[in-house]
């Protein structure tokens with residue numbers, strides 16, 4: 001190590017560490033490396049903070065290089081250390097915590113800071129930017145206590161923040177200074193379509209508004225505007241752009257302008273000092289997206305490794321908004337200017353819009369709304385700068401034959417692409433990397449390529465191209481079928497796994513992984529619980545449930561709350577309770593100081609804030625069955641009053657609902673299952689947004705399936721109309737068992753029916769003998785189930801184990 005040069009990196013973020021990754025590959029023995037990072041985390045994917053906030057991803061899943069990576073590569077990491085001074089003469093850096101390190105080569109990659117509008121009141125509690133893990137946590141925490149949020153800035157970051165806050169249950173107003181959203185990426189028609197779509201999702205907009213002050217005592221209470229109006233806001237998120245973080249460089253005498261000024265090889269004006277990432281300004285531009293920063297990092301790594309390289313010449317950029325349910329893409333020069341021509345196509349019925357901008361016979365910009373499948377292809381054509389003369393209309397109509405277009409075939413385009421061309425800008429993955437994953441590392445599914453290279457793991461914009469390359473290398477030509485594995489640990493699909501478990505009578509998670517040659521021996525949080533479910537579904541009598549493969553809530557038989565306490569929800573069949581049960585609940589709540597007792601949307605009582613150690617005692621004293629308010633099981637059967645009391649009622653909805661709840665109360669399923677029974681078509685139990693909804697009509701019952709009332713609301717579809725309660729049970733059991741046997745783990749009935757189609761389900765259930773066989777299998781399964789609370793309460797060993805389990809590392813869910 002002694003003859004290695006000393007390299008110090010300031011900034012443990014996306015651009016700097018990416019350059020180091022390259023450097024280590026090119027010249028593993030050339031440098032002894034020290035990294036300073038002001039954040040107390042290993043290097044993580046900042047892009048994915050939007051997904052973390054929206055609830056789709058866990059913080060631990062966005063780590064790019066974990067702690068081990070640093071030690072494995074002999075990198076000295078000072079996480080949580082801010083560098084405060086650089087002495088470029090003595091070649092030393094100094095950290096706030098008093099560490100002093102010599103360098104031969106210094107790389108500055110300090111990123112940007114969010115621009116905080118200097119409004120009166122901007123220093124109040126509840127006013128933040130959206131840049132790092134801490135900001136994300138603050139938003140998550142705030143949403144538990146407060147309900148009103150204002151996001152200033154209707155750009156990419158503001159809209160992604162607003163979507164996340166909506167998912168967290170906040171009432172969100174986006175305040176934008178411009179008259180149209182994403183004015184830096186979209187033209188007016190696309191921006192208006194975007195606004196309509198987001199309004200339908202529940203976002204509110206205050207456009208052309210100039211923020212003037214934040215009011216409130218200690219904490220923000222409202223945001224006031226220059227026109228005198230205001231909006232209530234307990235949380236104000238500023239997303240009005242970023243400023244390169246140049247203070248350290250400036251104070252050290254390094255030349256700065258908007259960013260740290262660098263040449264085509266990322267050299268600053270001071271010898272042996274380089275800058276990459278958002279803090280760097282190259283040919284007058286400081287970029288704010290990862291793709292160009294990764295390109296800069298690649299050039300710097302080659303230079304430092306002594307590998308010949310062309311200089312960095314600047315980048316054309318593209319963006320894709322990461323808000324689920326909305327597809328927006330923008331690239332290059334999206335608005336018309338001198339010497340440009342634009343072609344547009346707008347379909348208000350389908351809700352799609354596409355515009356391409358042409359200059360000197362070349363594609364220079366594009367905006368897509370509603371269908372962004374062509375984005376990656378258009379961007380590739382744009383970057384190559386090839387002539388599109390004579391092909392403009394085809395490009396506008398799209399690449400898919402279904403769209404009526406032709407363009408030049410994407411397959412031949414992919415084939416012609418150079419190996420080092422970047423396909424996934426977010427993760428810096430080239431065509432060559434994907435070829436290597438498919439041809440040499442055995443990846444032949446999108447999931448395994450994602451697992452191996454990270455391509456398509458962030459914004460997803462490159463997915464069509466990654467799929468195209470997968471087909472090119474592993475598809476028809478190679479004779480290997482292209483299929484989707486259930487996760488990055490395996491190439492096997494759900495159906496293959498279920499078939500193998502059946503045929504080979506596999507009986508444990510480990511056995512399945514072993515026989516089916518899992519790439520990752522331990523599996524992951526996706527495959528372990530799904531295998532556990534498939535095994536339990538196929539072998540209800542023989543399979544012993546693997547508690548450690550279940551999510552936290554299912555292991556503790558209670559829902560974990562944000563403060564680490566639990567919630568206890570006893571079963572209340574059909575929402576009908578008794579004075580005796582209410583007394584038991586009240587007594588237990590008082591005895592154990594339960595901070596809150598709340599009615600749930602599923603017509604039962606939730607004891608919130610219960611300490612983990614009190615759980616078995618509370619279950620014992622309640623002496624009521626578990627309501628399974630956690631886990632992938634039957635949750636509730638909501639009922640209306642029905643004909644027992646209601647003058648409109650045509651049937652006994654309460655009786656029907658209780659019968660169903662008693663029958664299915666311990667049924668596990670691929671995902672949670674909610675039922676409802678209404679006594680007449682007025683449908684007070686909201687049966688038509690349930691997984692299975694039963695609605696009484698004159699002399700008969702309608703069975704509705706595949707509904708959902710959550711984030712993606714979906715109305716049910718009518719499965720059948722039957723006359724008797726017994727027939728309701730027969731069809732319901734058959735339908736639920738068919739779903740249990742055929743859906744993918746974690747797939748709600750709504751998604752499942754959308755995927756397979758109602759006709760498929762109807763056909764599977766149309767013959768009585770098939771229905772009865774399904775009913776028999778469900779009944780057999782249910783006959784092996786027991787009440788989990790009772791089991792723990794009555795079994796000393798389990799009770800003890802349960803206590804021990806408390807200390808174990810849970811699978812996050």
Ligand SMILES: Cc1cc2nc3c(=O)[nH]c(=O)nc-3n(C[C@H](O)[C@H](O)[C@H](O)COP(=O)(O)OP(=O)(O)OC[C@H]3O[C@@H](n4cnc5c(N)ncnc54)[C@H](O)[C@@H]3O)c2cc1C
Pocket residue numbers: 010011012013014015016036037038039046047048049050081082083084109110111112130131132157245248276277278279287288289290291293320322426459
């Ligand atoms: C929520 C969100 C979503 C985004 N989504 C996208 C997207 O979809 N697509 C896209 O292309 N881009 C996206 N971006 C932008 C992208 O994350 C950035 O362009 C990228 O992270 C910049 O990388 P960087 O290394 O230059 O800076 P950073 O990743 O910010 O890293 C800089 C690091 O340096 C540290 N640091 C600063 N000063 C010091 C010091 N003096 N001493 C020690 N350490 C220091 C900082 O703490 C930071 O950890 C998003 C950004 C955010 C916040």
Ligand SMILES: NC(=O)c1ccc[n+]([C@@H]2O[C@H](COP(=O)([O-])OP(=O)(O)OC[C@H]3O[C@@H](n4cnc5c(N)ncnc54)[C@H](O)[C@@H]3O)[C@@H](O)[C@H]2O)c1
Pocket residue numbers: 117152153154155156157158160175176177178181182183184209210211239240241242287288289319320321322459
């Ligand atoms: N999906 C993605 O690619 C993605 C997602 C998030 C962030 N990012 C990047 O992160 C960086 C920060 O994002 P950003 O959205 O904050 O920056 P931005 O500069 O892209 O957008 C800021 C927006 O705020 C508006 N604005 C400016 N001053 C305002 C004011 N006083 N009141 C209301 N609105 C005002 C601007 O008109 C602009 O539309 C950017 O570089 C962005 O590209 C990218």
Ligand code: SF4
Pocket residue numbers: 640641642643646647648649650653678679680681682683684685
């Ligand atoms: S759904 Fe019909 S029967 Fe049930 S409460 Fe409403 S009106 Fe009465």
Ligand code: FES
Pocket residue numbers: 423424425426427455456457458459460461462463
């Ligand atoms: S380009 Fe964003 S994930 Fe690939």
